Amino acid sequence: MSAMSEDDGVEESLFAAKDRFFGIGVGADVYGRLAELRASGPVHPGSVSGQFGTVGPDNFLYPEDQQVTVVDFDEIEAAYRNPGLFSSSYSSAPLREVIGRTILEMDPPDHQRYRTLLQGAFTKKEMERWEREFVQDIVADALDPLVPLGRGDLAKDFAFHYPITVTAVAAGLPVEDVPTFYEQAMLLTNAMFPHEDRLRAAAELGAMVERLIAERRQEPTGDLISILAHAEIAGADGGGTQRLSDEEIVAFMRLLVPAGAQTTYRTLTNLLYALLTHPDQLEALRSDRSLVPKAIEEGLRWEPPLVSFGRLATADTEIAGCPVSAGSAVNLCIAAANRTPERWSDPEEFDITRPTLAHMSFGQGNHICLGIHFARMELRVAVEQILDKLPGLRLDPDCAEEVRIDGVLARTAVSLPCVWDVPAAEPVR
């Protein structure tokens, strides 16, 4: 049962289709296979999905025999830091035609000009303002109705819903448009859906955002669309300044749902799964809230929302001695890097008390996640409210359904049936 409105059904079925495309439901032993791959060499022929015998966005878009999968932390880090040789134009094929050209597919020098402009909207300080002005309230609105029930599914009834609302409100979309916004974003970011449906969704979302841009150019309100409409960027020739066009702002907004809302949803379900299956660590977190940031980073390391991210080789080269030909897709396997035994002791274990070392879940180098402070803040607010409002939180012992984190290219605990203690109601006087 959902805590939200009835029309959630449409969005959820679109989302389920996208999940299947990312290998959720396959039940693959992802980390067992990645450990085997890591032990047998740093680079392997084929896509990530190919290592599991599945079809996903990677081998749907690029031929299996023209790609490699890198599983070694140092090689992955080096590749992320070498955009001249490993180009982000990988993301053009799946997204350019329907979303438009965004920072995701840019290389230097264009990338840095856009990054500088967008960075101002996602700073740590700006996230403190978002938290105060609307994130705390949106999280409370999603969680509070569940509290008196004493049981619920924290993935389906909570984690699925709040990031999309936060993202839409931050952008400046009217709350009543959130379901439409979500449905269109789902359609246009899934390469499996019919092309004409995706183009129609792109056009409708574009028209919605363009109306808002026109309003915000007249009268800025402090939301993301206002900031982007008024931000200035150094000109390509180094002289003068230019602004983002409507088309560029629309493209960025189309990217926000998959990049911002879905990753946060997946990350939170994975972190909650980790805590619910390690009750001693959940208890430690309850008694020492200063551990929350460490728990979030450890959750991101242990089960990142995205297993891999792609680049295209711009020239014939080699990685760790393995030849890679120009034009090959290079899959940088974040999930494999995050469990490197040379870097973390007992890497397969979830342990919120381990020393903090940088993981690969936000990427690395010039494209490191623009929403790094946004994600951390949204996750922290959700975890803190859960700890505050759901005493005695545990997995539902009466639930027969198997609870697990699943997926080949994206990882999510799609269902987290839980129970918690309901405080006795105050006597009415």
Added chain:
Amino acid sequence: MTADPVDGARPVRVVVDLALCEGNALCMGIAPEVFDVGEHDKVVVLDETPPETMRTELREAVRSCPRQAITLVEDPART
């Protein structure tokens, strides 16, 4: 990894290139005693000459900076 120009035994000073810094705060996550993110979303070095016991964390902060804005230099004042 590239060779560390500063060997483990000598005191170091933490230097940040603020023109490169984007305030991603990975350094702050690794060594909050040394790095913070300030008003203008650039790193603030809280302790420019951290104790030698922090050398492992400092190297990790240098390595993990997405912009490679942090360097450790020998601190002649303390050698």
